[in-house]
Amino acid sequence: MTLTLLEIIALAILGIAVLLSLLRLLLGPAAPDRVVAADTLSVITTSGLVVLAALLGSPLYLDVALIYGTLAFVGVVAIARAIEGNGS
Amino acid sequence: MRLLADIVLLVGAAFTLLGALGLLRMPDVYNRIQAGTKAVTLGALSLILGIGLLYPQWWSKLLVIALLILVTNPLGSSTIARALLIAGVKPWTKTPTTAGKERES
Amino acid sequence: MKTPANEATDGTLAHGVFLFLLLFTLWLLLTGSIDPAELIAGAMVALAVTLISRPHLNIFTGLRLTPGAILPFLSYLGLFLVELIRANLDMARRVLTPSLPLQPALVEVKTELQSPLGRLILANSITLTPGTLTVDVLEDRLVIHWVEVPPGLTIEDATRSITSKFERHLKGFVK
Numbered sequence: 595m596t597l598t599l600l601e602i603i604a605l606a607i608l609g610i611a612v613l614l615s616l617l618r619l620l621l622g623p624a625a626p627d628r629v630v631a632a633d634t635l636s637v638i639t640t641s642g643l644v645v646l647a648a649l650l651g652s653p654l655y656l657d658v659a660l661i662y663g664t665l666a667f668v669g670v671v672a673i674a675r676a677i678e679g680n681g682s
Numbered sequence: 683m684r685l686l687a688d689i690v691l692l693v694g695a696a697f698t699l700l701g702a703l704g705l706l707r708m709p710d711v712y713n714r715i716q717a718g719t720k721a722v723t724l725g726a727l728s729l730i731l732g733i734g735l736l737y738p739q740w741w742s743k744l745l746v747i748a749l750l751i752l753v754t755n756p757l758g759s760s761t762i763a764r765a766l767l768i769a770g771v772k773p774w775t776k777t778p779t780t781a782g783k784e785r786e787s
Numbered sequence: 788m789k790t791p792a793n794e795a796t797d798g799t800l801a802h803g804v805f806l807f808l809l810l811f812t813l814w815l816l817l818t819g820s821i822d823p824a825e826l827i828a829g830a831m832v833a834l835a836v837t838l839i840s841r842p843h844l845n846i847f848t849g850l851r852l853t854p855g856a857i858l859p860f861l862s863y864l865g866l867f868l869v870e871l872i873r874a875n876l877d878m879a880r881r882v883l884t885p886s887l888p889l890q891p892a893l894v895e896v897k898t899e900l901q902s903p904l905g906r907l908i909l910a911n912s913i914t915l916t917p918g919t920l921t922v923d924v925l926e927d928r929l930v931i932h933w934v935e936v937p938p939g940l941t942i943e944d945a946t947r948s949i950t951s952k953f954e955r956h957l958k959g960f961v962k
Contacts, residue, residue: 600688607695608729614702618714626711626766633762634705634718637755638698641726644747645691647740648733656743663747667754674758674765697875704882712932713891716920717878723915724875742816756914756921757907763922763932773891773932 608645612638629673636666683735691732698725710774712763719759726751801852806844807837849902849961859959866956867912874917881934892936895928896946899954905961912953919949 597605615638619631640663647655704717727748734744814829815821850856881888900906910921910929923930931949 598684598688600685600692604688604691604695604732607692607699611695611699611702611725614699614706618702618705624711626762626769626771627714629762630711630714630718630759631705633758634701634722637722637726637751638702640747640751641694641698641729644730644733644744648736653737653740653743656740656747660743660747660750663750663754667750667758670758671761674761677762677765678768697879700875700879700882704878707882707887709887709889710891712920712922713889713934716918716932716934717882719920720871720874720878720915721882724871742819746813746816753911756911760910760914760921763920767893767922767930773893 605645608638608642612642626677629670629677632673633666633670636662636670640666687732687735690728690735694725694728694730694732696725697721697728701725711766711771712773715759715763719756723751723755726755799848799852802847802850803837803841805850805852806841806847807833810836846904846907849904851960851962856960859956863953863956863960866952867915870912870916874915877917888935890935892933893922894931894933894936894945896931896950898927898929898946898950900957900961902962905957908961909950909953909957912957913949916949916953 612635615631615635619628619635622628640659643655643659643662647653647659698721701718701721704721705714708714708717730744730748730751734741810833811829814833815826818825818829898906898909900909906924906929910924913919913921913929913931918934920932921929922932929950931945933945933949
């Protein structure tokens, strides 16, 4: 599909958001900050996959987004459990 | 219809950017969780709503994805925050307050 | 706090039916088709999952399944959406202010909700409302990280300003 100007701007903003989150992931400074950045990034990726489905006009990517979102949540809980274990 | 969808998409992208900016600017990990969770959740919801306006035939699956994000994102953030508190990460404060209490267990 | 065994016996047939309908609706949304073969397959899968998981899945027993629960649920949804948008505008203001107006602290508030499901929904709502993040749930107390705590605050004040507005509606449809 052909994009309108507003859609291109929205995609650019989304791209900047991903870059800023990646910056936090790289900067840290400690492991928890990186986990939070990864968590945020995973939600942005889920909505990004939905946008990708629209860009390619294929509903198949919606299933990818659904499974990705579920797995990302399970992953976050697993990492949180690991952090908990280190402290006690 | 296309214009309305585009505006909703733009709002969604803007909130996502604000969330990422908050993630970068906030002074400690708990505040970062707050900024990240709230803004990115609403951003994702309005992005999904915008796509729903562009492709109305996808509404059922988009609804499931929206509900998934709405339920799991705050839950995941709370889980991380709880783990940090148990692991002994102290919240950042400007001035010492008496309102904060240690977890008793 | 009730023991898990008590919770399980409290579950009624209505909760089983509710779980079945929830799973069946999810199937309908995911397949997006009303082909009879799909409907029968969905009903069978939903029934099988309900029968297998019902004895172990106690979280939905916190629901009040009465006709009177519908109105509080809808008004809760409305309040939640308004609060979600307010929370984001508030967070946007803080992030965009160069001086970062923050005065964060941990506070404890009490909840009157008894069931795990009620506390879960309350904790999630608090996380998505202005300036608050649920950190931990200890029995009937919620530990909350608050970005801007008003000075001279007691547990009663905190409870009133954070949880009461949600609890009022939540009490109508969860225990």
